[in-house]
Amino acid sequence: MNSFHTHTYRCRHATGDIKDYVKEAIAKGCTAIGFSDHTPLPDNRWKSVRMRMEDLDGYCRSIDEAKLEFSGISILKGLEGEYAPEYRQFYQDITEKYNIEYLVCGAHFFPSDGAWKNVYGDLENPRALSAYASYLVESIASGLFAFVAHPDLFANSYMAWDENALSASHDILSAARDCKVPLEINCYGLRKEKIVTDAGLRAPYPIREFWETASEYGIKVIVNADAHKPTDVIAEMDSGMAIARDHGLEVIELH
Numbered sequence: 549m550n551s552f553h554t555h556t557y558r559c560r561h562a563t564g565d566i567k568d569y570v571k572e573a574i575a576k577g578c579t580a581i582g583f584s585d586h587t588p589l590p591d592n593r594w595k596s597v598r599m600r601m602e603d604l605d606g607y608c609r610s611i612d613e614a615k616l617e618f619s620g621i622s623i624l625k626g627l628e629g630e631y632a633p634e635y636r637q638f639y640q641d642i643t644e645k646y647n648i649e650y651l652v653c654g655a656h657f658f659p660s661d662g663a664w665k666n667v668y669g670d671l672e673n674p675r676a677l678s679a680y681a682s683y684l685v686e687s688i689a690s691g692l693f694a695f696v697a698h699p700d701l702f703a704n705s706y707m708a709w710d711e712n713a714l715s716a717s718h719d720i721l722s723a724a725r726d727c728k729v730p731l732e733i734n735c736y737g738l739r740k741e742k743i744v745t746d747a748g749l750r751a752p753y754p755i756r757e758f759w760e761t762a763s764e765y766g767i768k769v770i771v772n773a774d775a776h777k778p779t780d781v782i783a784e785m786d787s788g789m790a791i792a793r794d795h796g797l798e799v800i801e802l803h
Contacts, residue, residue, distance in 0.1 A: 552582030553772035681716035736774035
């Protein structure tokens with residue numbers, strides 16, 4: 549079992565460095581691991597939850613060194629970031645300069661009513677949910693990303709599974725199908741405290757109803773731990789795989 553969504557201390561909300569995760573992955577029988585720490589951005593937007601620009605060299609160098617040191621495991625170099633048209637050239641430039649092997653779309657922020665909003669707290673009404681879904685559709689269509697991280701992250705704040713949640717899910721799933729971009733079953737949400745909804749307790753994400761709906765679209769999925777500390781390198785991935793299996797979803801890995 550392998551995970552391709554892994555963070556390091558550089559994003560300022562995780563612990564451990566590249567070799568710490570690689571050693572843990574090897575100890576747990578992984579044959580591959582992918583790093584996708586939060587990319588710095590040229591305008592320093594959201595700088596409290598991503599690496600600084602001056603950290604990017606060290607991040608990439610540490611991965612390159614690990615590739616040489618640990619020959620028994622495949623190590624992939626990636627970055628996670630939000631999409632905005634003004635970042636396209638930046639993403640292309642750093643991909644070429646640092647030999648970045650994949651980019652992950654992680655929509656933790658989304659534009660709505662002329663401002664960037666936070667998925668954690670600013671996504672509690674149908675209008676914001678619609679804006680989030682539209683943004684994710686645009687991000688998928690950009691062609692920049694190998695997969696979309698936690699596409700059902702909206703359920704962390706939008707508690708109900710109603711016609712609005714279903715409509716947003718259809719929009720996201722249609723874009724993933726049409727653009728042939730895999731969606732991630734993110735197991736970090738399974739390690740978080742359960743939230744209270746009118747339907748009872750549930751994980752913030754992944755949510756069963758989204759992935760039930762996904763089964764209608766013939767999309768591919770990738771199951772990742774989204775590790776923020778070395779011991780979580782493949783945490784809860786058995787449960788994530790079970791979600792995919794229960795809904796007949798085709799699971800892929802990166803190569």
